[in-house]
Amino acid sequence: MRHEFSAGGVLVRRENEQWEFAAIRPGGRPAGLWALPKGQIQEGETSEDAALREVTEETGAAGRPIGKLGDIRYWFNWKGERIFKIVSFFLIEYAGGDFGDIDAEFQHEVADVQWLPLTDAASLLAYKGEREMAELAAARLTALNS
Secondary structure (H helix, E strand, C coil): CEEEEEEEEEEEEEECCEEEEEEEEECCCCCCCEECCEEECCCCCCHHHHHHHHHHHHHCEEEEEEEEEEEEEEEEEECCEEEEEEEEEEEEEEEEECCCCCCHHHHHHEEEEEEEEHHHHHHHECCHHHHHHHHHHHHHHHHHCC
16 A cells, blocks of 8 residues: 655635635546645655645745644545545745746646635535644634734
8 A cells, every 4th residue: 555645735814804725626627626725745845845846836826834733534436546645735825926837837736726715615626634724724724813
């Protein structure tokens, strides 16, 4: 059994008194399927560094880490092999950059990038674990701003 380790981010910004998060539609996925930016941790890279890199690669935007939100753990099969995967997620505050300004080598990975209301994440994100990370992000932001 193989193990894989990835990291991702809930990139947020405050716009018109409302928190928004960066959602991506992965390449080859149908319209309306939204996910959080994430990808594999490279050799010598921390999970936080990987999350920051993946957010920038997949959205074109950069951010500052606020802290770790948690891990998603799951099994999947790939070409007959059972793989156990852990994805560490971080809360990241938007610091600059333009959505869609994605390097050519990563453009095939992302079909669309949008700012969406964080309060709608539970109904917009396609994957249960990512919905949970968005809920943790909302709770953390509420605690930090109260």
